[in-house]
Amino acid sequence: MTVLLQANNIAKHFGGIRALKGVSLTIKTGEIYGLIGPNGAGKTTFFNVITGLYPRDGGDIVFDGQPLHVESPHEVTKAGIARTFQNIRLFAEMSALENVMVGRHLRSKGSVIGAVLRTPAVRAEEAAIKAKATELLAYVGIASKADVRAASLSYGDQRRLEIARALATEPKLLALDEPAAGMNATETAGLRALIEKIRADGTSVLLIEHDVKLIMGLCDRVAVLDYGEKIAEDVPAVVQKDPRVVSAYLGVPYEQ
Amino acid sequence: MLEKHKKIAGCTLIAIALAALPFVIGMSFGNAWIRMLDFALLYIMLALGLNIVVGFAGLLDLGYIAFYAVGAYIYALLASPHFGLHWPLWAILPIGALVAGVFGMLLGAPTLRLRGDYLAIVTLGFGEIIRIFLNNLNAPVNITNGPKGIAGIDPLAKSIDIFGYQLHSLYITYYLFVALALLIVIVTMRLENSRLGRAWVAIREDEIAAKACGINTRNVKLLAFALGASFGGVAGGLFSGFQQFVSPESFGLFESIMVLSMVVLGGMGNIPGVILGAVVLTVLPELFRQWAGPMQVALFGQTYIDPESMRLLLFGIALILVMRFRPMGLLPSSRRKAEFEHAAEEGAKA
Numbered sequence: 001m002t003v004l005l006q007a008n009n010i011a012k013h014f015g016g017i018r019a020l021k022g023v024s025l026t027i028k029t030g031e032i033y034g035l036i037g038p039n040g041a042g043k044t045t046f047f048n049v050i051t052g053l054y055p056r057d058g059g060d061i062v063f064d065g066q067p068l069h070v071e072s073p074h075e076v077t078k079a080g081i082a083r084t085f086q087n088i089r090l091f092a093e094m095s096a097l098e099n100v101m102v103g104r105h106l107r108s109k110g111s112v113i114g115a116v117l118r119t120p121a122v123r124a125e126e127a128a129i130k131a132k133a134t135e136l137l138a139y140v141g142i143a144s145k146a147d148v149r150a151a152s153l154s155y156g157d158q159r160r161l162e163i164a165r166a167l168a169t170e171p172k173l174l175a176l177d178e179p180a181a182g183m184n185a186t187e188t189a190g191l192r193a194l195i196e197k198i199r200a201d202g203t204s205v206l207l208i209e210h211d212v213k214l215i216m217g218l219c220d221r222v223a224v225l226d227y228g229e230k231i232a233e234d235v236p237a238v239v240q241k242d243p244r245v246v247s248a249y250l251g252v253p254y255e256q
Numbered sequence: 257m258l259e260k261h262k263k264i265a266g267c268t269l270i271a272i273a274l275a276a277l278p279f280v281i282g283m284s285f286g287n288a289w290i291r292m293l294d295f296a297l298l299y300i301m302l303a304l305g306l307n308i309v310v311g312f313a314g315l316l317d318l319g320y321i322a323f324y325a326v327g328a329y330i331y332a333l334l335a336s337p338h339f340g341l342h343w344p345l346w347a348i349l350p351i352g353a354l355v356a357g358v359f360g361m362l363l364g365a366p367t368l369r370l371r372g373d374y375l376a377i378v379t380l381g382f383g384e385i386i387r388i389f390l391n392n393l394n395a396p397v398n399i400t401n402g403p404k405g406i407a408g409i410d411p412l413a414k415s416i417d418i419f420g421y422q423l424h425s426l427y428i429t430y431y432l433f434v435a436l437a438l439l440i441v442i443v444t445m446r447l448e449n450s451r452l453g454r455a456w457v458a459i460r461e462d463e464i465a466a467k468a469c470g471i472n473t474r475n476v477k478l479l480a481f482a483l484g485a486s487f488g489g490v491a492g493g494l495f496s497g498f499q500q501f502v503s504p505e506s507f508g509l510f511e512s513i514m515v516l517s518m519v520v521l522g523g524m525g526n527i528p529g530v531i532l533g534a535v536v537l538t539v540l541p542e543l544f545r546q547w548a549g550p551m552q553v554a555l556f557g558q559t560y561i562d563p564e565s566m567r568l569l570l571f572g573i574a575l576i577l578v579m580r581f582r583p584m585g586l587l588p589s590s591r592r593k594a595e596f597e598h599a600a601e602e603g604a605k606a
Contacts, residue, residue: 051468074470115446169470
C-alpha cells in the first residue's frame with residue numbers, strides 16, 4: 001500500500017504547554033487509521049495542526065507525495081483532507097442540502113460575473129452542485145432531510161450531515177474527530193457501517209475516538225497518544241496489549 | 257408554461273405600477289414627494305449594498321456611508337466647474353463603483369480577522385477617516401474644497417418637452433433611479449443564490465467550518481466588502497448629480513446608522529425586507545415632519561414641540577416599537593425567522 005499521509009516530528013505548544021512533542025505517523029492509502037489516547041493527550045491538537053487550523057511549531061507533513069502547506073485550512077481541504085469537528089460545526093440556519101452544497105465550493109468555480117449574468121455554464125454548474133449534494137445526502141442516509149434546517153436535525157443526523165459536507169470536497173483522507181461521541185449503540189453501529197462504506201469507496205479515514213469497541217473493530221491500525229507523544233502504533237490487537245498503553249489508560253500496575 | 261405566464265404578467269404589472277407611480281404621487285401630493293421617492297430609491301440601492309456585507313456575510317459595518325461619499329465626490333469632481341470637467345454620467349458611474357470597490361477592499365483587508373463589535377469599531381473609524389479627509393483635502397492642493405463642499409455639479413437630467421407637455425427632471429431622475437435600483441436588485445438576488453452567496457452565509461454561520469469546507473474566507477469576505485462598497489459608490493454618484501451639491505457633512509455617522517437601520521428594520525439578509533426598510537425609513541420621517549405640526553394644533557390648539565424635533569422623536573419611537581415587536585425585522589428571510597424562533601424555543605426551555 002502506498003503512503004497517503006506522512007507526518008514527521010509534529011510539534012505544537014501553547015505558551016509553556018507542549019501539546020505535541022514531535023509526533024510522527026504514517027497513514028496508508030485505503031486505511032482506516034485510529035488515533036486514541038486519554039483526554040488531553042493531544043489528539044484534537046494533532047488534527048487541528050494537520051488540517052491547518054493551528055500553525056505548527058515544528059515538523060513537516062507530506063500528503064499524497066507532496067509537501068502539505070498548512071498555512072490556511074482551505075488549502076489543506078483543497079489538497080484533499082476534509083474534516084469534521086468534535087463539537088459539531090454545521091451552518092445551523094442553512095438546510096441540510098445547502099450545507100452540503102457549501103462543501104462543493106472548492107470543486108466548483110462560478111465567478112461573480114458568471115453569477116450575475118447567470119451564464120449557461122454557471123446554471124449547469126449550480127444544477128450539478130445540487131445533484132451532487134442530493135446524492136451525498138442519500139449516501140450518508142439522510143436524503144429525506146434535505147430541506148430540514150441543520151440545527152433541527154437529530155444529533156446522529158447532524159454527525160452524518162457533517163460527514164456528507166466533508167465528502168462533498170472530494171477528499172482523499174477524511175478526518176473524523178470523535179464522530180461517535182454522544183451516540184447510542186444503534187447510531188454507532190450505523191456510523192460504523194458508513195465509515196466502512198466510505199473506505200470501500202476509496203477514501204482513507206483518520207479517526208479520533210473514545211469508543212474503544214468502535215476503534216478496535218473498525219481500524220486497520222491505531223496510534224496511541226499520551227502527553228503529546230506517540231506511545232504505540234500497530235494493529236488494534238497488539239496495541240490493546242501494549243503495557244505502555246495499558247498504563248496510560250489505567251495507571252502503572254502495583255509492584256509487590 | 258403557466259408559471260412562466262404568471263411571471264410575465266407579474267413583471268408587467270410591477271413595471272406599469274413603477275412607471276405610473278411618479279405621476280400618481282406628483283398629481284396628488286406635488287413634486288416634493290417625487291423628490292422623496294427619488295431619495296427612497298437611492299436609499300434602496302445603498303441599503304442593498306450594505307445588506308451584502310451585513311446581511312449576507314454577517315460583517316457589521318458602521319462606516320458604510322464612506323463608500324457613498326467616495327462615489328459622490330468622484331461624480332462631483334468629474335462633473336462640475338470645480339476642475340472644469342464635465343464627464344457624462346455613464347462614464348462616471350462605473351468609475352465611482354470601481355473606486356468605491358477598491359476602497360471597500362482597503363477597508364476590508366485590515367479587518368479580516370475581526371468580527372462583531374471589534375469590526376464595527378474599526379469600520380466606524382474608517383468612515384470617519386474618509387469624512388475628515390474630505391473635510392481637509394482643500395490644502396495644500398484643493399481637491400475637495402473642504403467643508404464648503406462642491407457646488408454647481410452637473411444635474412443628472414434636465415426637464416424635457418414631449419409634444420408640448422413638460423416632463424419635469426424629477427420624473428426623468430425617477431426613471432433613471434428605478435432602472436438602476438432594479439439592476440442592483442437583480443444583481444443582489446443572483447449573487448444571493450450563487451456559489452458566492454452560499455459562501456457568505458456559511459461565513460456568517462460559522463467561519464471555521466467555512467474554512468474547513470475549502471472556502472477562502474479572506475477572498476470571499478473581501479468580495480463582499482468590494483461589491484457592497486461599489487453599490488454604495490453608484491448610489492453616491494447619483495446622489496451627487498441629484499443634489500448638485502456635496503459636502504462632507506452629508507456623510508456622517510448618523511447616515512451610516514440610518515442605512516444600517518434600514519437593513520435591520522426591514523429584515524437583514526432578505527432583499528424585499530431591505531427594500532421595504534429603505535422606503536419606510538425614508539418616507540416615515542417625512543410624514544412625521546408634515547403631521548407633527550397640524551396634529552398638535554388639532555389636539556392642543558397650538559404647537560408645543562417644533563415639528564423638526566418631533567420628527568426625530570417619533571422616528572425613534574417607531575424604531576423601538578418595531579424592534580420590540582418584530583425583532584427579526586418587518587420582512588425577515590425564512591432563515592432568519594427560523595433563527596429567532598429557534599432562539600425563543602431555547603429561551604423557553606432554559
